[in-house]
Amino acid sequence: MSKKTVLFDLHRQMGGRMVSFGGWDMPLHYGSQLEEHHAVRRAAGMFDVSHMTVVDIEGPEARPFLRHLLANDVARLTQPGKALYSCMLNSEGGVIDDLITYFLDAGWYRMVVNAATTEKDLAWLQPQAADFAVTVTPRRDLAMVAVQGPQARQRALPLLPAGLQTQASELKPFFATHGDDWFVGRTGYTGEDGFEVMLPAAEAAGFWQRLADAGVAPCGLGARDTLRLEAGMNLYGSDMDEETSPLEAGLGWTIAWEPAERDFIGRAMLEAKRETAGLRRFVGLVLEGRGVLRNHQKLFLGEQEIGEITSGGFAPTLERSIALARVAPEIGKGGEVEIRGKRVPVRVVNPPFVRNGKSLI
Amino acid sequence: MSDLPSELKYTKEHEWVRDEGDGTVTIGISDHAQEQLGDLVFVELPEVGDSVEAGRECGVVESVKAASDIYCPVSGEVVGINETLADTPETANQDPFGDGWLLRVKLTDTSQLDGLMDADAYAELIAAEAH
Numbered sequence: 001m002s003k004k005t006v007l008f009d010l011h012r013q014m015g016g017r018m019v020s021f022g023g024w025d026m027p028l029h030y031g032s033q034l035e036e037h038h039a040v041r042r043a044a045g046m047f048d049v050s051h052m053t054v055v056d057i058e059g060p061e062a063r064p065f066l067r068h069l070l071a072n073d074v075a076r077l078t079q080p081g082k083a084l085y086s087c088m089l090n091s092e093g094g095v096i097d098d099l100i101t102y103f104l105d106a107g108w109y110r111m112v113v114n115a116a117t118t119e120k121d122l123a124w125l126q127p128q129a130a131d132f133a134v135t136v137t138p139r140r141d142l143a144m145v146a147v148q149g150p151q152a153r154q155r156a157l158p159l160l161p162a163g164l165q166t167q168a169s170e171l172k173p174f175f176a177t178h179g180d181d182w183f184v185g186r187t188g189y190t191g192e193d194g195f196e197v198m199l200p201a202a203e204a205a206g207f208w209q210r211l212a213d214a215g216v217a218p219c220g221l222g223a224r225d226t227l228r229l230e231a232g233m234n235l236y237g238s239d240m241d242e243e244t245s246p247l248e249a250g251l252g253w254t255i256a257w258e259p260a261e262r263d264f265i266g267r268a269m270l271e272a273k274r275e276t277a278g279l280r281r282f283v284g285l286v287l288e289g290r291g292v293l294r295n296h297q298k299l300f301l302g303e304q305e306i307g308e309i310t311s312g313g314f315a316p317t318l319e320r321s322i323a324l325a326r327v328a329p330e331i332g333k334g335g336e337v338e339i340r341g342k343r344v345p346v347r348v349v350n351p352p353f354v355r356n357g358k359s360l361i
Numbered sequence: 362m363s364d365l366p367s368e369l370k371y372t373k374e375h376e377w378v379r380d381e382g383d384g385t386v387t388i389g390i391s392d393h394a395q396e397q398l399g400d401l402v403f404v405e406l407p408e409v410g411d412s413v414e415a416g417r418e419c420g421v422v423e424s425v426k427a428a429s430d431i432y433c434p435v436s437g438e439v440v441g442i443n444e445t446l447a448d449t450p451e452t453a454n455q456d457p458f459g460d461g462w463l464l465r466v467k468l469t470d471t472s473q474l475d476g477l478m479d480a481d482a483y484a485e486l487i488a489a490e491a492h
Contacts, residue, residue: 028399028426029399032400033399033400033425033426034400034402034425034451222399222425222426226425290403290405291403291405291423292402292403292423292428294427294428313425314402314403314423314425316402316425340421340428
């Protein structure tokens, strides 16, 4: 039996085609995934991301705990409200999950973890936390709505609690503010400006309806995936998992190697791997011709298979197909992908493909 | 879902076939098929003059979600393809039983159509798949 977010009935009313995702019944689209994608690139769209889990880490040792738990270093967060993207690794250096951590004060950090990984994340976190003076609290009482697009902030601001509007309007990218049990971060998963809003579940339907009335388009998981792919953002379970190190998933930049004495989980294995020859590269691919690149298609250089697409699809903003792929280091400027038995040429690029509505390729 | 045109024949692969009465048929995908696929972004069709065989794949429709083979419902020779789908594949979403047709085939044998479903039988098939 799939779980339902507090917005389930509204999704149905708004024409959402519901699918099962990570144990939840979620909207795939509300009629046209392409139109929803364009709404976010050109104006404003909203996503129900209440299936993701907010986890509060509180206590005097919250900071040392997270410095041990995460591959990125929360000591980099010095200003209250600042957010940090990080992988949570196992001792082999594989990725248990990728997540955002917000620094609120010395004794309070807030993490947002993926839906499908929530139970295993908590099962990992709880015993690690036992060695520190911290509490780990999944905030299932909160719903979460992402409002994204060039007009997202302007349309969402007047709908926030009055006491939060000024602070929210002054947020810099990758900062958050909170009050009255609402939490507003200038973060997202689309490559556009916008907010991610956590709020009491009972207030979520009203907020969603008011956003819709303000012309913000409801968007489903389909558009969320094409937007994040264009933005060159990794998807857990496709682009990386417990068998993959961040070094081979384009996430080397999220590992804080300094200070060298910080002993985070997975560090020893990552340091050994970093010295290994032949580490696979994580690259972007652009299909020059027609067709659609899909997950698990193979990349070839001449007759040699040199890699695999981890996320592929159609990029509505670019009107062509793009992909993220893990490939052998000898990859050059291009190669060929096998689509249903036929080899088609692709160009290798550095993600992101699209940022703030503009093509970067 | 829109009503199923009663003058068409249907297949269990969710294609429709219209008998043009001159030994040729027009083939497309059903409204149910396009709805299941979602927004179409690419359609690959055979070339005029190609011979096609009933039950064999004769093209591909790709949506944002997935690629789906088109299984030719009849055997014969391709005498026309819908060129507009190259630039506007979404036509098959918007008007699957009309402007969104895929190809025309000259039948090797007109009795082939007898084995296809009528609209009522196809409606039952869709209803059964929904459960």
